[in-house]
Amino acid sequence: MSPEAKAALSEEYSNSFNVADGDIYGKVRQYQRQNKTFAERRWRSYLSTGKQKALGQLLGRDRYTKAFDTLLDIRGLWAGPGFSLGNMQEILAMRFDEVGEEVSAIIA
Secondary structure, three states, rough: OOOOHHHHHHHHHHOOOOOOOHHHHHHHHOOOOOOOOOHHHHHHEEEEEHHHHHHHHHHHHHHHHHHHHOOOOOOOOOOOOOOHHHHHHHHHHOOHHHHHHHHHHHHH
16 A cells, blocks of 8 residues: 555544634645645635635745744644634735745845
């Protein structure tokens, strides 16, 4: 059995329960780094349409993605309700990452 098939079977059981948005984000990023498109899409499919859109917007913003990626190794941070893709569109609309770029340009 291929490693991808083994991973799919082991993850399928864990996904029969509600999975936190943060756990899905972590798996999507893991499979993006491993260039495993099928597995990435499977994890994205566990999200509602609105949350899939929010995830896509988040992944399009490098500063946010890099910041969240640095936190992925902290166990327990992602499993709870703290990280919600449902709120992500509101956060991204504030454009904090763009303000940071403007401040960096002024300081430099």
